Amino acid sequence: MNTTTERKTQVLEKTNIPCLYRSADTGIFYGIFTRSGGQVKKSLKTTDKELARRRLEDLRQNVAKLNTKEGRNVVLATFSREHKALAGGLAKRWLDKFGPGMKSSSCERRVSAIKALAPYFTNTIRAITKSQVEAWASVRMKQAAERTFNIERETLILLFDYAISEGLILDNPALKIKRLKQPKAQVIIPTKVQFKTLLETLRNADTRYHEAANLVELLAYTGCRLAEATAMIWGDVSFDLKSFIVTGGATGTKNNEQRSVPLFPSLKEFLIRLRKSRPTPPQQSDRIVEINDAKNALDTACKNAKLPHFHHHSLRHFFCSNAIEAGIDFKAIAGWLGHKDGGLLVAKTYGHLRDEHSAAMAKRMTFNAVSETPSNVVSMPAAANS
DSSP: OOOEEEETTEEEEEOSSTTEEEETTTOOEEEEEEETTEEEEEEOOOSOHHHHHHHHHHHHHHHHHSOHHHHTTOBSOEEOTTSOSEEESHHHHHHHHHGGGSOHHHHHHHHHHHHHHGGGOOSBGGGOOHHHHHHHHHHHHHHSOHHHHHHHHHHHHHHHHHHHHTTSOSSOTTTTOOOOOOOOOOOOOOOHHHHHHHHHHHHTSOGGGHHHHHHHHHHHHHOOOHHHHHHOBGGGEETTTTEEEEOOGGGOOTTSOOEEEEOOHHHHHHHHHHHHHSSSOOOTTSBSSSOSOOHHHHHHHHHHTTOOOOOHHHHHHHHHHHHHHTTOOHHHHHHHHTOSSTTHHHHHHHHHHHHHHHHHHHTTOOOOSSOOOOTTOOOHHHHHHO
């Protein structure tokens, strides 16, 4: 006589293999057994009995490897009293292991995501269920921006993957949560007139903004990311070879590869002017600009000059737009920017600029094979008859 285990409407029938059950409704096999006083129940995701038997054995072996005691005690994260720093939990262990290999900005982004996740998962890692993760997702996707939600989701998946590798849980309950489609960010590119106005506003402001103006010019003339530009030293520039090297400094570039870029005329003129303006000749190891960002100066200058709210990255866009107007192909631009895709991202982001520039240039093509005679010109035959 078959014994049954009933939960809600699901009926599981016992088979002749110990701990192996079959759903009366779907035919799918389940493994059910106890370990350390707790019940383990898991779908084996097959209707084939022999395959189910093998998966059951794998399941028992994986469960045997679990650190049950620790899994019942470890929480997602605990914070200091000021809620500013991670004090413990799975997240602290994960960051201690993988944080040193991250860039500081990436590490800060993960910590921010963990802070947002922690209030939703106060129980132990072992007790977190798929339904609990789904409840979190349902709430957060309404509260947070798409990019923020995706970062939190990705962080949660990474933490659960780490818990699996540490033998704390069997499965990742966040894998089924789907990414949100992020709206395409609007690219705001300064015009040449706006760029000139921005520089004049910074140069005419308080002297403490002058170094911000230097950073703005360096970003605009190199196309570098902020961290790459602020890490540049005079030794990275070779006036003889007419090139400069982008190293990214201590943290490296985004793809961890140095790149050599031509010394563009506008950049060369700026660097010569900047070098002459320094009180003492700069050393090879000196930074070209002496500040790490110009955020406050940019905010103030844009507000005072009634310009759009430009950011550091707007100047990278400015570099790209000028390169496209100069007729530079996307592959070359991508190489200067440090992209490894051969120009696909440049084409996707700035393709419309090339089309607009092409349309503007096309308007100059006004000649044709047969042109009309201007009204103020008298033809020779007509002049002879008169």
